Amino acid sequence: MRNVEIKGYGYYVPEETVEFDGQIRHRIPSGSKETQLSMAVEAALAALKKASIDIKDIDCIVSASAVGIQPIPCTAALIHEQIAKGSSIPAMDINTTCTSFVAAFDVISYLIDSGRYNNVLLISSEKASSGLNPKQKESYELFGDGAVAVVLSRCNDGSSGVIFGKQKTWSEGAHDTEIRGGLTGLIPAHYSEGPEEYCFDMKGLKVLKLAGRKLPKFFKEFQKESGYTIDDIDMVVPHQASKALGMIMPLLDIPSEKYIDIVPQYGNMVSAAIPHAFIWAVENGRIRKGDTVLLIGTAAGLTANALLIKY
Amino acid sequence: MRNVEIKGYGYYVPEETVEFDGQIRHRIPSGSKETQLSMAVEAALAALKKASIDIKDIDCIVSASAVGIQPIPCTAALIHEQIAKGSSIPAMDINTTCTSFVAAFDVISYLIDSGRYNNVLLISSEKASSGLNPKQKESYELFGDGAVAVVLSRCNDGSSGVIFGKQKTWSEGAHDTEIRGGLTGLIPAHYSEGPEEYCFDMKGLKVLKLAGRKLPKFFKEFQKESGYTIDDIDMVVPHQASKALGMIMPLLDIPSEKYIDIVPQYGNMVSAAIPHAFIWAVENGRIRKGDTVLLIGTAAGLTANALLIKY
Numbered sequence: 001m002r003n004v005e006i007k008g009y010g011y012y013v014p015e016e017t018v019e020f021d022g023q024i025r026h027r028i029p030s031g032s033k034e035t036q037l038s039m040a041v042e043a044a045l046a047a048l049k050k051a052s053i054d055i056k057d058i059d060c061i062v063s064a065s066a067v068g069i070q071p072i073p074c075t076a077a078l079i080h081e082q083i084a085k086g087s088s089i090p091a092m093d094i095n096t097t098c099t100s101f102v103a104a105f106d107v108i109s110y111l112i113d114s115g116r117y118n119n120v121l122l123i124s125s126e127k128a129s130s131g132l133n134p135k136q137k138e139s140y141e142l143f144g145d146g147a148v149a150v151v152l153s154r155c156n157d158g159s160s161g162v163i164f165g166k167q168k169t170w171s172e173g174a175h176d177t178e179i180r181g182g183l184t185g186l187i188p189a190h191y192s193e194g195p196e197e198y199c200f201d202m203k204g205l206k207v208l209k210l211a212g213r214k215l216p217k218f219f220k221e222f223q224k225e226s227g228y229t230i231d232d233i234d235m236v237v238p239h240q241a242s243k244a245l246g247m248i249m250p251l252l253d254i255p256s257e258k259y260i261d262i263v264p265q266y267g268n269m270v271s272a273a274i275p276h277a278f279i280w281a282v283e284n285g286r287i288r289k290g291d292t293v294l295l296i297g298t299a300a301g302l303t304a305n306a307l308l309i310k311y
Numbered sequence: 312m313r314n315v316e317i318k319g320y321g322y323y324v325p326e327e328t329v330e331f332d333g334q335i336r337h338r339i340p341s342g343s344k345e346t347q348l349s350m351a352v353e354a355a356l357a358a359l360k361k362a363s364i365d366i367k368d369i370d371c372i373v374s375a376s377a378v379g380i381q382p383i384p385c386t387a388a389l390i391h392e393q394i395a396k397g398s399s400i401p402a403m404d405i406n407t408t409c410t411s412f413v414a415a416f417d418v419i420s421y422l423i424d425s426g427r428y429n430n431v432l433l434i435s436s437e438k439a440s441s442g443l444n445p446k447q448k449e450s451y452e453l454f455g456d457g458a459v460a461v462v463l464s465r466c467n468d469g470s471s472g473v474i475f476g477k478q479k480t481w482s483e484g485a486h487d488t489e490i491r492g493g494l495t496g497l498i499p500a501h502y503s504e505g506p507e508e509y510c511f512d513m514k515g516l517k518v519l520k521l522a523g524r525k526l527p528k529f530f531k532e533f534q535k536e537s538g539y540t541i542d543d544i545d546m547v548v549p550h551q552a553s554k555a556l557g558m559i560m561p562l563l564d565i566p567s568e569k570y571i572d573i574v575p576q577y578g579n580m581v582s583a584a585i586p587h588a589f590i591w592a593v594e595n596g597r598i599r600k601g602d603t604v605l606l607i608g609t610a611a612g613l614t615a616n617a618l619l620i621k622y
Contacts, residue, residue, distance in 0.1 A: 035495070035496070036496070066383055067494055070490060070493070070497075071377075072408055072490040073488065073489060073611035073614075074407055074612070077408075080485070081485040088479040088529075090407075091482070092405065092478070094404070095403070096402070096403050107418060110425055114424075116421065167403070168401055169387075169400060169401050169402040170399055174388050174389055178381055178383050178384060179381060179382040180381050183379045184378055184438045185347070185389075188499040188506075189506065191499045192502070198498070198500070300384035300388065301384045301402060303401065
């Protein structure tokens with residue numbers, strides 16, 4: 001077990017909601033001063049407060065969001081400017097799209113366990129509503145905005161830690177979920193030639209089929225390699241990918257009482273979805289300190305990440 | 312020392328050059344089929360070949376570029392699609408802008424040393440020419456395109472390794488080097504209102520002043536914490552930031568024979584600049600197997616990374 005604990009967490013979800021057939025999505029309304037950056041900052045400050053730690057004692061700021069704020073510099077540097085200006089805390093982005101939080105938690109746990117860093121502030125913030133295509137009903141109605149931050153700290157008494165992490169990427173799904181335009185592949189100068197190229201584009205059924213084909217084996221391997229079966233796990237926090245969660249979880253033999261599903265209330269908050277559902281579960285008594293918790297999800301790529309922690 | 316070796320390397324630099332006052336820059340010409348992705352793929356395949364390793368034996372593909380190819384999915388997944396389709400190798404992006412290669416090498420060395428991964432393919436590819444502003448002479452004449460890849464492998468005999476790594480970020484410089492538009496901060500839909508907002512923008516003198524003020528202390532601390540002084544280091548490979556390299560290195564008391572400067576021949580290849588200068592030094596006999604080598608540089612942020620390796 002890698003000696004890391006979640007010392008504190010914070011989140012920010014826009015108050016404004018839109019509703020589609022009873023499904024609620026929190027989204028920044030046009031004209032609001034809320035941005036991807038402001039949400040990241042609110043979540044980060046709340047996490048620092050909850051952890052009772054001063055920003056001066058943070059050794060690294062990691063942004064783990066799917067989409068950045070600017071192409072340059074990295075998102076972590078822009079968050080740094082708001083909460084750590086004048087300090088020299090290193091800032092870095094880690095990205096596997098929707099599972100960025102889980103991948104970054106996994107990677108950073110090695111740096112904390114080895115003693116490189118004692119306290120890392122990890123933030124996932126997404127303004128998905130920036131890039132939705134109203135003509136693509138399925139994805140247009142799915143996403144929500146929001147941000148989550150956690151303080152990951154060295155845990156010396158063995159009470160908390162990272163038990164096992166695993167990632168896989170199957171790039172036959174690389175174009176099933178994408179935003180093509182905005183960077184070097186399709187530069188912003190060509191925007192007027194095809195604005196939809198700069199919007200989120202999801203082939204939902206293809207993603208679902210590929211995930212349905214790959215995930216059961218992935219999760220079987222995970223259980224075998226980690227030595228933990230679903231019976232040893234207290235709660236599963238899956239990526240809140242879509243309403244299809246209820247179809248995917250049975251394929252993994254995860255019973256309905258053992259996973260968190262808040263898609264009806266929040267939708268898919270991209271990289272913030274897994275940590276937000278985790279916090280929701282903690283605050284609603286579904287996860288308790290000491291529980292063995294599995295964070296698991298798929299991301300554009302197609303990527304799957306799973307991370308088993310003792311909370 | 313973390314047990315990691317550079318088992319092989321590869322690079323791709325476009326043949327086409329432009330010249331500014333005798334300074335040569337390799338850039339993808341308009342109409343060429345070369346892209347950020349094609350360069351990444353060429354470099355990756357060359358690195359695999361040089362390492363005599365099959366893609367099947369790679370445990371993780373990491374893209375460490377400043378600017379991505381698409382907002383979604385991450386760049387590593389798109390590279391995966393070209394060289395590892397059909398496999399399930401995990402793909403991930405790590406980003407600290409210009410020093411992404413050094414930061415990712417540093418981070419990944421923990422995962423290799425701990426046994427999580429045995430062989431990691433690390434790629435930095437940049438098509439800087441995509442986003443240059445012809446009206447900003449200083450940056451317009453500075454950048455070059457290109458890609459570099461290395462295979463990082465477990466080294467069990469202690470002959471190679473990572474000796475010490477350090478990063479700092481000073482966000483008072485967050486807006487001295489940036490591309491503001493293209494992602495959520497300034498979405499592509501507003502392109503026509505101010506195309507320059509989507510171009511690279513550098514306040515060169517401000518960056519130079521901030522780096523000049525911060526780097527000497529950073530490098531002093533690095534030497535103290537690592538226990539290595541400049542006398543123990545065989546060669547320094549600095550970020551090929553600009554012609555000002557000759558002004559910055561003396562501030563760090565690094566003598567001219569002890570660092571690589573190929574800015575006149577290649578300019579600033581963004582995240583590919585440090586690993587490209589490293590390979591150039593190896594191929595030109597300036598760095599030999601077993602040498603103690605310092606990779607060091609600054610990035611938008613302002614971030615500084617330094618990584619001391621035994622090659």
